[in-house]
Structures are given as C-alpha cells and as structure tokens.
Amino acid sequence: MNEIATPVRAKMPSAEELALIEKFLSDTTLFLGPDPEIMQNHDLMPRTEAEDEAIRKMSDAHSIAKIRDRIQAGCDEGYEMVEQMGAAPGAKWGDVITGVYSASGDLAIASAGGVLLFSALVHHPIKFIIKNWMNDPTVGVREGDGFIHNDSRYGNVHNTDQSMILPIFHEGKLVCWVASTVHEGENGAIEPGGMPSMAESPSDEGLKMCPFKVVENYEIKRDILTFLQNSVREPKLQYEDMKVKLFACLRIKQRIEETFRTDGPDALVSTLRLTMENVRAEVKRRISEWPDMTVSTYIIQDSTLRENCVVKVNCKLTKTGDRLIFDFRGSAPEFTNRPTNTIVAGLKGMLSQVFLCYVWPDLPRGQAAFAPIEVITDPHSIMNCSYDAPNSQSLMSIFTGFTAGQHAVAKFLYSCPEKYTKVHAPTFNMINTFIWGGVSQHGETLGNLCADLNGMGAGATVDRDGEHALAPIFATMADIGEQELNEEDVPFLQLVSKKMTRDAIAPGKYRGGQGYTMIVATKDSEQWGFMTTCQGAKIPPMQGLFGGYACGTYPLSKVKGVDVYDVLLETPEKFKHSIEEIMNEQPFEGASYTTHHMGMGFEISKRGELFMISQGSGAGYGDLLERDPAGVIRDIEEGLISQGVAERLYKVKFDPVTLAINHEATAIARDAERKARLARGVPYAEFVKSWSKPTPPSHLQYFGCWGDDIDKLYMGSPNKFRAANEPRPNYMAHPKDVRIAELEARLAALGAMGGEKQ
Amino acid sequence: MKVLMTEYLRIDLDSEKWECRVCDHEIGPANKGYKEGMLVYDRDPREIHPPIIDPEKYRFTFSPDPEWVRILEYYCPHCGTMVETEYAIPGHPPLHDMQPDLPALRAQWAKREEIAKPVVGPEVLADQGHSH
Numbered sequence: 001m002n003e004i005a006t007p008v009r010a011k012m013p014s015a016e017e018l019a020l021i022e023k024f025l026s027d028t029t030l031f032l033g034p035d036p037e038i039m040q041n042h043d044l045m046p047r048t049e050a051e052d053e054a055i056r057k058m059s060d061a062h063s064i065a066k067i068r069d070r071i072q073a074g075c076d077e078g079y080e081m082v083e084q085m086g087a088a089p090g091a092k093w094g095d096v097i098t099g100v101y102s103a104s105g106d107l108a109i110a111s112a113g114g115v116l117l118f119s120a121l122v123h124h125p126i127k128f129i130i131k132n133w134m135n136d137p138t139v140g141v142r143e144g145d146g147f148i149h150n151d152s153r154y155g156n157v158h159n160t161d162q163s164m165i166l167p168i169f170h171e172g173k174l175v176c177w178v179a180s181t182v183h184e185g186e187n188g189a190i191e192p193g194g195m196p197s198m199a200e201s202p203s204d205e206g207l208k209m210c211p212f213k214v215v216e217n218y219e220i221k222r223d224i225l226t227f228l229q230n231s232v233r234e235p236k237l238q239y240e241d242m243k244v245k246l247f248a249c250l251r252i253k254q255r256i257e258e259t260f261r262t263d264g265p266d267a268l269v270s271t272l273r274l275t276m277e278n279v280r281a282e283v284k285r286r287i288s289e290w291p292d293m294t295v296s297t298y299i300i301q302d303s304t305l306r307e308n309c310v311v312k313v314n315c316k317l318t319k320t321g322d323r324l325i326f327d328f329r330g331s332a333p334e335f336t337n338r339p340t341n342t343i344v345a346g347l348k349g350m351l352s353q354v355f356l357c358y359v360w361p362d363l364p365r366g367q368a369a370f371a372p373i374e375v376i377t378d379p380h381s382i383m384n385c386s387y388d389a390p391n392s393q394s395l396m397s398i399f400t401g402f403t404a405g406q407h408a409v410a411k412f413l414y415s416c417p418e419k420y421t422k423v424h425a426p427t428f429n430m431i432n433t434f435i436w437g438g439v440s441q442h443g444e445t446l447g448n449l450c451a452d453l454n455g456m457g458a459g460a461t462v463d464r465d466g467e468h469a470l471a472p473i474f475a476t477m478a479d480i481g482e483q484e485l486n487e488e489d490v491p492f493l494q495l496v497s498k499k500m501t502r503d504a505i506a507p508g509k510y511r512g513g514q515g516y517t518m519i520v521a522t523k524d525s526e527q528w529g530f531m532t533t534c535q536g537a538k539i540p541p542m543q544g545l546f547g548g549y550a551c552g553t554y555p556l557s558k559v560k561g562v563d564v565y566d567v568l569l570e571t572p573e574k575f576k577h578s579i580e581e582i583m584n585e586q587p588f589e590g591a592s593y594t595t596h597h598m599g600m601g602f603e604i605s606k607r608g609e610l611f612m613i614s615q616g617s618g619a620g621y622g623d624l625l626e627r628d629p630a631g632v633i634r635d636i637e638e639g640l641i642s643q644g645v646a647e648r649l650y651k652v653k654f655d656p657v658t659l660a661i662n663h664e665a666t667a668i669a670r671d672a673e674r675k676a677r678l679a680r681g682v683p684y685a686e687f688v689k690s691w692s693k694p695t696p697p698s699h700l701q702y703f704g705c706w707g708d709d710i711d712k713l714y715m716g717s718p719n720k721f722r723a724a725n726e727p728r729p730n731y732m733a734h735p736k737d738v739r740i741a742e743l744e745a746r747l748a749a750l751g752a753m754g755g756e757k758q
Numbered sequence: 759m760k761v762l763m764t765e766y767l768r769i770d771l772d773s774e775k776w777e778c779r780v781c782d783h784e785i786g787p788a789n790k791g792y793k794e795g796m797l798v799y800d801r802d803p804r805e806i807h808p809p810i811i812d813p814e815k816y817r818f819t820f821s822p823d824p825e826w827v828r829i830l831e832y833y834c835p836h837c838g839t840m841v842e843t844e845y846a847i848p849g850h851p852p853l854h855d856m857q858p859d860l861p862a863l864r865a866q867w868a869k870r871e872e873i874a875k876p877v878v879g880p881e882v883l884a885d886q887g888h889s890h
C-alpha cells in the first residue's frame with residue numbers, strides 16, 4: 001500500500017462551499033445526457049404550490065368532469081387531425097397520440113384513440129426541458145416555442161417516434177404542456193423505416209434528437225428543419241409531419257384557452273391534478289381487491305433478429321395490500337451489439353397498456369393509472385438497458401414484457417369479483433408485417449411499413465374465442481388500413497392479403513384469434529426491398545392460459561428465381577393463394593424455395609420474387625377437450641383449421657363430407673383422451689427428477705436466469721454468466737462470421753482449405 | 759369458504775387445499791404450488807402446432823422446434839382435465855406460478871360472500887353513441 005491510498009480525513013466543506021461546488025459542477029457540465037432521476041421515475045410529480053392553490057379555488061367534481069371532457073375532446077380532435085393529415089403511414093392507422101401534461105410534466109389526459117404507450121413516455125422529455133432548458137438563458141421556454149424529441153434514451157419507445165411538445169401559458173405563466181407523437185417511420189438509420197435490426201450501437205440508429213427547440217413564435221425554424229430533413233430518407237415526410245403535429249398541438253391549445261376564458265386557468269390546473277390524483281387513488285383501491293399472491297411466468301424471445309438464441313423475459317408479479325410489484329429481475333443481460341434491448345421507461349409504458357387497454361379501460365388515459373405500480377429490473381439488462389446499448393428494436397423486449405404482464409395479471413383477476421373486462425389469454429405480440437423501403441414507381445425515396453402489424457390475433461377470454469387479426473397490443477383502437485391505397489404509393493403488391501393462415505392455431509376451450517397470410521412481390525422498381533423484425537419462428541413468444549395453448553411459430557418463406565407477374569400473365573393457374581400450397585407444391589419450376597427466421601435484415605428484392613409471412617394467433621384459454629364441437633366445425637368451415645388437425649387435437653368425430661357432428665362418438669373419444677392423459681402423465685415429484693436440469697442446455701445459446709436463481713444471468717452458454725448486479729459486455733458474433741467459421745471447419749475437416757496461409 | 763382461483767382450480771380456505779373444480783379432487787396443500795399435485799406430460803410441440811410446410815424440405819415449418827421448447831401439460835390426476843400448460847425450455851424447472859398468501863386471502867374473503875360461479879366480467883357492447 002502506498003501513502004496516497006491511506007485514507008486521511010479531509011476537511012469537510014461548509015454549506016456555502018458545497019453550494020459553490022454544486023454551481024461549479026452544473027456550470028461546467030459538458031453534456032446533458034439522459035437524467036437517471038427523470039428516466040427511472042414514472043410516478044406523478046409532487047403537488048406544487050400552484051396546484052394546491054388552484055385546488056383550493058376549485059375542486060368541484062362536476063366542473064372537473066366537464067373540463068376534463070372538454071380537454072379530452074380537444075385531445076381527440078388533435079388526434080383526428082394528425083390521423084387525417086399525417087403523411088407517415090403510421091399516422092393513417094392510428095400510430096399517433098396527443099395529450100395534455102401538467103406544468104410539472106405529468107401526462108394528465110391523453111386522446112382516446114392511438115398509442116397510449118407513446119404518450120406515457122413523453123413526460124420524460126418534458127421533465128428534461130423543465131429541468132435543463134427552462135432556466136437556461138441560451139434556450140428558455142417561452143410562449144410560441146415548440147420542442148421536438150425522438151431519442152428513446154431521453155424517454156421514448158424507439159427513435160422512429162417523434163414528438164412535438166408545446167408549453168401553454170396564461171398571462172405569461174406556464175400552465176401546462178401539450179404534445180403530439182407519431183410513429184414516423186423513416187429516421188435516417190442504417191436501414192430504412194426507423195427500426196433497424198442491424199443496429200449494433202446507438203450510432204446506427206439514425207436521428208437522436210434529445211429535446212430541443214425547433215419552433216419559435218409558432219413557426220418551425222427552417223435551418224433546423226433543413227438539418228433534420230437532410231438527415232433522413234424522407235425529407236418531405238419530416239417537414240409535413242412536423243407541421244401536422246404542431247397544428248394538432250395548436251388546436252388543443254385553442255381548446256385549453258377556451259377553458260381559460262370560461263373557467264379560468266386555476267380550474268384547468270385543478271382538473272389536471274385532481275384527475276391524476278383520483279385515478280392513482282382508484283388504481284390503488286382496485287389493486288387492493290385482488291388476492292394477495294405471487295405469480296411467476298416467463299416469455300421466451302427466440303432471436304435477437306440477427307440470430308436465433310434463447311432470451312428469457314422473467315417476470316414475478318407480487319400483490320400485497322394495495323401494492324403491485326413487477327419484478328423482471330433474472331431477464332436476459334443487455335446485448336452490447338444487438339438492438340432488442342429496451343430502456344426501462346419503454347417497458348413501463350407498455351405495461352401501463354396492459355392496464356389501460358385490457359384491465360381497466362374505463363379509467364381516464366394518462367400517466368396516473370400506472371403511477372403507483374412498481375417495477376424492478378436488473379441494471380444493464382434487456383429490460384433496463386444502458387445509454388450505450390442499441391435499442392431500435394426495443395419492441396421485442398417491451399412486447400414480450402407486456403405479454404408476461406398480461407399473462408401474470410390474468411391469474412390475479414380470475415378470483416376477483418370486481419371486474420372491468422373479462423379474464424383474457426395473451427394477445428399475439430409480434431409485429432408480423434413487412435417493413436419496406438427504396439425508390440418508388442414515382443421516383444420517390446420511401447421507407448416505412450405495412451399496417452398489417454396492427455392485425456395481431458386476440459387472446460381468447462373466459463367465455464369466447466379470440467378475435468382474428470383484431471388489433472395490436474399497443475393500440476386497441478388502431479386499424480390495418482387498405483392495402484390497395486398503400487399500393488398507389490409503393491411499387492409492390494400484396495398478392496395474398498387478409499387470408500387466414502390455416503392450422504396456425506392456438507387451441508383451447510376457447511381458441512385464440514387467428515392471423516392472416518401476407519404474400520408480397522415487388523413490381524415497379526429495381527430499387528426496392530423488405531425487412532421483417534419479429535421473433536417467434538422457433539419458440540412461440542407467448543404462454544396459454546388455464547390449460548389453453550399458445551400460438552405456434554411463424555417463419556418467413558421466400559421464393560426466388562421466379563417472376564410471379566409473368567406467371568400470373570402466362571400461366572395464372574400455377575399461382576396458389578397460400579404459403580402451404582406454394583411451399584409444399586413448389587409450382588414454379590427452377591425457382592428456389594427457402595425458409596428463415598423473422599429477423600430479415602433489409603433485403604433488395606427482384607421483380608416478382610415472393611416474400612411470405614403470417615400474422616400470429618392470440619393464445620387459447622382452457623382445456624381444448626371442453627371446446628364446443630360446433631365451434632370446432634365452424635373453424636373448419638371458416639378455413640381456420642384442417643379436418644385432420646381438428647379431429648386429432650379436439651377429438652371431435654364428424655362426417656368428413658357433411659361435417660355433421662357425431663356427439664356420442666365425440667364424447668367417447670374425449671373420455672378416452674382424458675384416460676390417456678392419466679396414463680401418460682407422470683406425478684410431479686417424479687417428473688421433475690428426470691426433467692429439471694441444474695443449468696441451461698448446452699445446445700442452446702441461452703441468456704437470462706435459470707429456474708429461480710435470479711442472481712446468476714447466463715450469457716450464451718452454461719459456462720458463461722454474470723452476477724445480475726455486475727454488468728459485463730455481452731457481444732454477439734456476426735452471423736456471417738459464425739457461418740463462415742462453420743463452413744471453414746468443414747473444409748478443414750475435408751482437407752480442402754487449399755493450403756491457405758493463416 | 760372456497761375461492762375460485764382459476765378456470766379449473768379453487769382453494770378451500772378451511773382445509774387450505776387446492777381442489778379441482780371439475781371433479782372436486784383434493785389436489786394438495788395450498789401453501790405449495792398446485793402443480794405439485796398434478797400429473798405432468800412433456801409434450802412435443804409439433805403435435806399441437808402441426809407443421810404447415812413440409813418438415814422434410816424446410817428448416818422452419820410453423821411448428822416450434824422440439825429441441826428448443828417443450829409444452830408441459832398439467833393434468834388433474836383424478837379427472838384428466840388439463841389445468842395448465844407451460845411452454846418451457848428443455849430442462850427448465852417448472853414454474854411455481856401461483857402462490858396466494860392464505861391468511862390475507864382468508865381476511866379478504868371474510869368480508870365477501872362465497873361465489874359459486876365465476877364473475878365473467880362485462881360484455882363489450884356496441885356503443886349507443888350520441889343521438890339527437
């Protein structure tokens with residue numbers, strides 16, 4: 001030990017000196033990165049003196065309800081404007097939201113339609129503006145200002161969503177904020193469309209706008225706009241939608257100012273604050289009606305979008321009294337060079353959708369409903385990634401995190417007499433759609449996606465089948481749009497669209513809602529390509545409920561070496577309308593037929609080549625032997641399931657021609673199956689002796705905890721792990737390098753390396 | 759007093775036992791997981807999610823990969839009802855998925871009437887909308 005390291009009691013600075021040190025540090029901050037104090041907190045800000053004062057003046061429940069309805073209507077109006085005028089395809093189908101935030105930045109009221117998740121995150125950038133720009137003489141927050149933001153690390157799902165944020169003043173005093181957010185798509189990342197799966201660091205993820213001022217005197221600053229346009233593939237879209245979001249905010253501002261005139265600013269402040277406080281209190285009351293219990297589940301991500309591997313999303317949900325705690329510790333460590341990580345605020349935003357969309361849809365939409373619910377994660381994990389980790393495909397982690405939450409919550413709700421919705425098996429959770437980009441038939445550079453991501457199959461409920469292709473888990477009020485309209489702008493056709501994929505099922509007493517097939521082929525451009533960004537080609541990304549099964553898995557199929565438009569012209573009878581027929585019958589001579597996982601990096605396509613995928617099914621509910629035989633026959637008639645599969649799984653006996661049910665034979669077959677279960681089932685204690693293993697299997701690249709031991713996170717093999725609270729880098733090799741090494745090993749084994757020097 | 763916990767399970771608060779709602783079989787102590795009183799079957803996922811495209815020709819077929827995931831099916835040992843499924847990584851210890859706090863449950867239900875039929879929850883009805 002040397003002398004320098006010897007601890008010596010230093011002179012403690014006085015209070016005055018401390019203040020001076022603090023001022024020195026804040027004056028010399030070199031970079032205002034995301035603020036952990038803001039980013040880790042999702043609860044409401046403390047009530048301010050101004051709010052106290054406003055509530056003292058006005059707290060009448062009827063007036064509050066009236067003002068809230070008016071502000072709500074204003075938000076809905078702003079939402080409608082963005083949906084109607086927005087240029088981004090996302091805007092047209094409801095991938096949009098507007099909201100009003102308190103002076104301290106909390107989201108008080110959001111539009112009824114749209115993606116609440118976005119709005120639930122915008123309070124972070126507003127709080128950043130309040131903390132850093134409000135009193136900064138070089139920036140400031142003034143009437144007529146507007147701020148733009150997209151960097152997820154400052155509070156966003158992913159960088160493809162852009163927000164416009166306006167402060168609202170009354171006689172020079174800041175009263176509240178309004179904001180509008182759109183899934184814009186293009187953002188200048190290494191792949192078109194704004195959600196690159198190839199991103200290996202945040203530097204690959206395109207525009208990284210921390211909150212900054214882009215509007216003054218209600219006008220967009222042209223120099224900054226031009227810089228933003230110059231940084232993306234769709235400069236026109238960037239401009240159009242900034243204008244649309246600005247004008248939507250201005251409309252909401254107009255509605256707020258009407259309230260100032262009729263009821264005064266205090267009434268508005270009081271309404272915003274009490275709405276949030278009342279919702280928060282009501283949520284605690286509702287939680288206290290649930291049983292005190294701990295529910296565990298896990299959901300598996302089967303890829304990083306670059307390679308297949310096993311990535312665990314571990315979830316333990318505990319309810320005690322009026323506390324509800326999501327514990328995601330034990331989930332996979334963050335990937336250093338894969339973009340499927342999420343910031344924890346994204347996870348929380350998505351979990352808030354479990355409650356506001358599926359459990360308590362009657363509550364006013366805002367930040368308050370999730371405010372009292374607690375979330376625990378490991379640092380530097382896929383559920384709470386660091387500043388340096390890429391997260392452009394955070395959807396993979398927030399969606400599987402959502403499903404873990406949805407699955408766990410259902411087990412609390414069943415016994416609770418007070419219900420606001422039906423107990424619900426998990427809804428499908430992957431964005432099975434085509435992301436596209438290139439140069440269109442009109443010579444325009446485009447990068448975006450098909451709205452089919454909104455066609456996720458719904459989970460079954462306690463007393464009915466799930467609905468097909470219903471809605472995405474992030475927006476229960478969204479639409480899948482008209483593909484034909486999209487085709488006016490893009491140089492490809494969906495040759496098969498909205499046709500249910502037969503036998504891609506989630507069986508149960510009530511089956512999951514099914515997904516449909518999409519077959520696309522480029523037609524009028526030599527510079528056009530597709531990508532897909534989903535997990536679930538090897539392992540279903542869900543669990544079933546109460547004996548119901550999850551969905552199956554969904555691959556990507558490609559047919560190359562064919563121009564299907566020529567086929568359609570010359571021998572149209574060769575074209576088939578299902579993946580099943582095209583892949584099994586291989587009707588186009590000389591073509592290649594291949595299958596892949598659903599993480600296809602951006603790939604240029606040739607005219608008439610087929611890319612084929614299917615949307616997924618929501619999970620099933622209950623024991624499939626209890627399914628009404630008539631429901632099984634209806635599924636056959638509707639082309640959801642083939643006769644053979646129906647008979648084998650559901651043990652329903654019917655006439656193959658007339659489909660008339662033989663009820664007696666069905667009852668006998670089902671009875672026999674129950675007996676067969678008793679014969680093949682092994683008592684639990686005996687089963688686990690042979691089944692349970694102390695470590696993950698060596699044939700899988702496994703990430704996350706194994707069993708209950710959440711302190712040890714595996715990082716790709718049984719021999720490689722880290723302590724949950726001690727972050728370590730977690731690099732993945734390039735899949736092509738992995739493949740080259742495999743092939744070289746084979747060549748070496750054959751002695752065919754040709755004497756190549758090493 | 760009995761509390762309906764899932765589609766197929768209830769807890770008898772007096773005996774502190776999990777019970778099957780289909781056949782009334784007493785499954786086991788409610789201070790442990792109900793799965794410990796079940797029969798378990800390690801199901802090949804291809805049997806439930808059949809290949810849609812030819813497994814002889816293709817790597818990905820719409821069937822889960824049986825070396826990557828299995829379906830654990832939990833049956834009531836008396837009536838054979840499938841009480842729960844669990845999509846599990848091969849060898850991953852089964853989840854202790856529900857552990858109620860029994861004293862708290864008893865206290866909560868002391869203030870409630872026993873419920874024989876589960877509460878289904880509200881129907882989603884078409885909005886009557888705004889009319890003049």
Ligand SMILES: [Zn+2]
Pocket residue numbers: 778779780781782783834835836837838839
């Ligand atoms: Zn039974």
